[in-house]
Amino acid sequence: MTDRPAAAPSTPSRLLWSGRIVFLLAAAVLLVSLLGTAGVFVARPERAPAMFGDLLQDVTGFNPHPVALIRPPVQPLSALAQIGRQIFYDRSLSASGQQSCASCHSPARSYGPPNGGLLQPGGVGLAPQGLRPPPSLAYLYRQEPFGIGPALDDDAPPSLDQAAQQAQAGARATKVAGGASAAPALVPRGGLFWDGRADTLMDQASGPLMNPDEMANTDLHAVVRKLALTKYRDAFKPLFGEAILTNPDLLFAEAMSAVARYQIEDPSFHRFDSKYDHWLEGKVRLTRAEMRGLRLFNDPAKGNCAACHVSQPGRDGLPPLFTDTEYEALAVPRNPAVPANRDPRFVDMGLCGPVRRDLMRQTQYCGMFLTPTLRNAARRGVYFHNGVYHTLRQVLDFYNLRDVAPARIYPHGVPDDLPRRYRGNIDMADAPFGRRAGERPPLNDAEIADIIAFLATLDDGYGAPHKFLRGSSPP
Known part of the structure; x- marks a missing residue:
């Protein structure tokens, strides 16, 4: 047999190959363009469109939309x-x-x-x-x-009893992370100490x-x-x-x-100089665990922590305090180590006694305590009004398991530090609460670890020498 030269491709075949080459070249150009654009956004996340914000946060750890925080002025005392x-x-x-x-x-x-x-x-x-x-x-x-109800008329302010009675007429609103303030006219807020007794x-x-x-x-x-x-x-x-x-x-x-x-x-x-403050300003990256923890902290269906511990700056640039300064009845378990609790009849009911006495008749507030800031929470060694927990893991387990596995929280499986007649005050609506016993907890172990990692970013003095963290030294 004699070798014959291969037949030249037909015109349709040549057109098909040409089309594929053009397509591949266009795809390559588009890919290079996308990579270049992505590179710009990764290098300068503040230039990224809002729609890419979450993705860039996950990839880079940066805040793609930094804010200018307004801190108190620093000047001589x-x-x-x-x-x-x-x-x-x-x-x-x-x-x-x-x-x-x-x-x-x-x-x-x-x-x-x-x-x-x-x-x-x-x-x-x-x-x-x-x-x-x-x-x-x-x-x-x-x-x-401390106050209850709407803004008061300075000329004729009602008593706390009157304000409480007005507030009692309304229903309690569910608090959602990232949402508007929960029913500001219906809840007590402000004040100092766990029960707000100092103004x-x-x-x-x-x-x-x-x-x-x-x-x-x-x-x-x-x-x-x-x-x-x-x-x-x-x-x-x-x-x-x-x-x-x-x-x-x-x-x-x-x-x-x-x-x-x-x-x-x-x-x-x-101080407002935590890692999270620097992240808000676009100066540092969060680790992947910290970023996941922030997402869970803000997620209304998961941690929902930001519903009470507000994580976003105000419109005026004031840094977040990580508290809405409102009061909640969380039903943390009774702490037998509190000396007063040796008397089984004794109950610390926060707003309605025994230390604070002016709201004792307003029983709809029994069991409520002030929501503290979470700034520097990782540095504390004791948590809640009765000090029943000593680690953040214990705190998060309480929130995660109180409703779905109450036997792991209370010795007898029911709230044990609030009289039965006041248990209607307990927050049963705000996530992560509100689930039924036996249901899956809202958070798994890895997610709890991520939230704890994020909470550590709220500690003061990020990047500062340890001696600087001591604050003002004794005179």
């Missing part, structure tokens, strides 16, 4: 705040002579408890006593006074000084006598005149005002 700083660290103002404000509100722990103990030493003999672990003093500069930082500062379980002075006159013996007593005179040292009521009031000014002016009380 005023003369009054300098006095407040002296008072804050002064142990001589306690009945024992060994306890200051900083003893229970440690600068090294972001002004929270100095350790993981349920209660801190206090009283004349400095024995651990009291009812609740100390709340943090950080991030209180924007806290409003101002001045009121808050005076409470421990005369609490028999804390600094244990008998009255303000006992405090004033101690102030009169301090090295800084004369610092009051240039501000208020010579006569202030002979006017006990005025001296005490101005001393408490000084402590309040110190907490407002010293930036260590509201």
Whole structure:
């Protein structure tokens, strides 16, 4: 046989191959273009369209739409705040002579408890006593006074009882992460301490000084006598005149005002320099675990944490406080380690007693406690109003399992630290609550670990030397 040259492709075949080549070239050009565009978005995520935001966050860990946060100004302390700083660290103002404000509100722990103990030493003999672990003093500069119901008429403000009765007429709204504030006219909010009994930082500062379980002075006159013996007593005179040292009521009031000014002016009380703050500003990346945790934190169907612990900056650029400052009845289990709980008849019911007494008749608030900030939560060693938990894993297990596996939360499978007649106050609507016993928990172990990873990004002092985290040092 003789070899014959191959037949030339027919015209239709040549057209088909040409079309394929053109298509492949176009696809290659498109791919290069997409890769180039993606590269630009990865390098400069702030330039990416909003529709690509979640994808870019997952890929890069960056915030594709950074914001400019408005922090409190940093400037030298005023003369009054300098006095407040002296008072804050002064142990001589306690009945024992060994306890200051900083003893229970440690600068090294972001002004929270100095350790993981349920209660801190206090009283004349400095024995651990009291009812609740100390709340943090950080991030209180924007806290409003306690109130219930709509904005009040300054000319004729109703009493708290009247406001509570008005609020009781409405239904409780479900709180959803990322949604509008939940029924602002129907819930108590604001105030200081776990039960909101103090309206101002001045009121808050005076409470421990005369609490028999804390600094244990008998009255303000006992405090004033101690102030009169301090090295800084004369610092009051240039501000208020010579006569202030002979006017006990005025001296005490101005001393408490000084402590309040110190907490407002010293930036260590509201640093807003966590990793998450830097991420909001587009300065750092979150790890994949942290990013997943943020998503779960904000997801209304999963953690729904942001429904109460608001995670987004305000429209005015104010950094988020990670609290809506409202009150909830969560039904955390009874803590047998609280000394008062040795009496089975005793119940700490928050807003309606026993420490706060002006709302005792408003039983629709029994069991409600203030929602704390989650900033620096990873640094705390004790959680909730009764200190029943000591790790974030325990806290998240409570939220995750309370309704679906109550036997793992309560010894007898039902809420045990609120009288039966008040159990209707318990939050059963807001996710992750609201599921039935035996249903699948909303979060799995990996998701819980991711949320804990995200919570660590809320600690103050990201990238700063450890000594800088100690805040304002003693004078």
